[in-house]
Amino acid sequence: MAGSSGQLRVFKMGINTHQEPVVYMRDDCDVCLSEGFSASSRVGISSQGRSIIATLNISSDETVPKGYAGLSDIAIERLGVAQSDLVSVHHAPYIESLSLVRRKVFGHSLLPAEMARIVSDISAHKYSDVEIACFLSACAGGRLGFDEIVALTQAMVNCGQQLDWPGVDRVFDKHCVGGLPGNRTTPLVVSIVSAAGLVMPKTSSRAITSPAGTADTMEALTNVRLGLNEIRRVVRETGACLAWGGAMNLSPADDLLIRIERALDLDGEGQLVASVLSKKIAAGSTHAVIDIPVGETAKVRTPGDADRLASLFTSVGAACGLKVRCIATDGSKPVGAGIGPTEEARDVLAVLQGKRGAPEDLRSRAILLAGHLFDLADGLGVKEGMIKAERLLQDGSAWEQFKRITKAQGGLKSLGEARFRRPVLCSESGTIVSIDNRRLARVAKLAGAPASSTAGLRLLATVGDRVTKGEPLYELLSDSPGQQDYALAFNDMGPAIFTVKREE
Secondary structure, three states, rough: OOOOOOOOEEEEOOOOOOOOOOOEEEEEHHHHHHHHOOOEEEEEEEOOOEEEEEEEEEEEEOOOOEEEHHHEEHHHHHHHHHOOOOOEEOOOOOOOOOHHHHHHHHOOHHHHHHHHHHHHHHOEEEEOOHHHHHHHHHHOOOOOOHHHHHHHHHHHHHHHOOOOOOOOOOOOOEOOOOOOOOOOEEEEEEHHHHHHHOEEEEEOOOOOOOOHHHHHHHOOOOOOOHHHHHHHHHHHHOOOEEHHHOOOOHHHHHHHHHHHHHHHHOOHHHHHHHHHHHHHHOOOOOOOEEEEOOOOOOOOOOHHHHHHHHHHHHHHHHHHEEEEEEEEEEEOOOOOOOOEEHHHHHHHHHHOOOOOOHHHHHHHHHHHHHHHHHHHHOOHHHHHHHHHHHHHHHHHHHHHHHHHHHHHOOOOOOOOOOOOOEEOOOOOOEEEEEOOOOHHHHHHHHOOOOOOOOOOEEEEEOOEEEEOOOOEEEEEEEOOOOHHHHHHHHHHOOOOOOOEOOOO
16 A cells, blocks of 8 residues: 555656656556646656655556556666656656757757756756757757857766866877767777877767667676776776767766767767767866778768867867877778677777788778877877877787776677678679668667677678679678568668669
């Protein structure tokens, strides 16, 4: 039975609603009727000094026992309650910062204090997923001004913990804006530059719109769920780390925003800059290199777009005390052969170990980016920096450093194998003249990446290769026949992913 007025007992629904708390109440529930709750209402739930705001679903059957409130997994976790504990259910408090979101929807600029209020409430889990989506949409499409991007960046830093590195004057970082399947240079760059003594505490995100993020790929290789103290220990021991930023409280609002961006398949320019830089600043970085791949089917389409984005990164970084260098790179085709967490990890290991057949494009991109970081550090020029980076790869120093980092993080894992493998064949003979990055990434995602670490694909041909009809272009990797079928159906519909110029 329920307790006093407004109180119900907890019923564990066993439903994963990801990061949005959901409460389930019967349509004949006394509390529901007396409070005038309706489906999709936002309600407050309290227990022993903890409170959350949850979205209400109403049940018309007896799934939820009388006198109980069914709670989703995340609601139970945040409240710290157990089966049959008493909770108080009431109207959710009014979230005043939502009026500021509405201002932004109608085209008004937000002041720093207003942006800080929005980010603070998002970090405190006061916004529903729909309300976060509204904020992100209002900020997308170039609707954030420079001052707003700076304010958003600083607000995202201030809402969480920050790392500092006593006795270390310069802390380095690197990021790629994405949009290029297989471009997994970060583990290589971190290993190269930290082997030379630069401090690089790398915290990375999971995939937003791609088949794998650096954290997804590194999780196939080692433990990336490190707390702040663990990161400090690993960096103290090795000079670097390769961790998932979401496992700690660095710029926590960013992780909440990324989750909704992923669902919307949205990555707004201003939000992108704030997201990237807030993580760098929160990690204590002083210098950062940003890789901006440019290509017709990359995230950044034209050199002009790249210049504008680079200007934003450098100017916002400067306003926040971070020295940023942006590099426009070739985004016309995928990098490496593997797409998806495990397959990209294979490419990373192949480059580090100097294996025959290791992807040369992945290796050369890592050397270029490491060269720029060395130039930021010592000012001897990018060319000299690249020579230094190549030497560290060739003599095995980078591989030894990578092993030190992964050992400090819990050890190097063995890579898994996908359950289902299916070659996708070329429909005509000729020369491959282009590959659609976006559609190729979509195939890998439909195959199950990155949720399934071993899902994705392995390229067997690339731009410039001569192919014959019936020859495999790539091998599709999945862990269920349904995902395999979805990916194959997408491959067969719409524009061709591989454009083949027929032989005359």
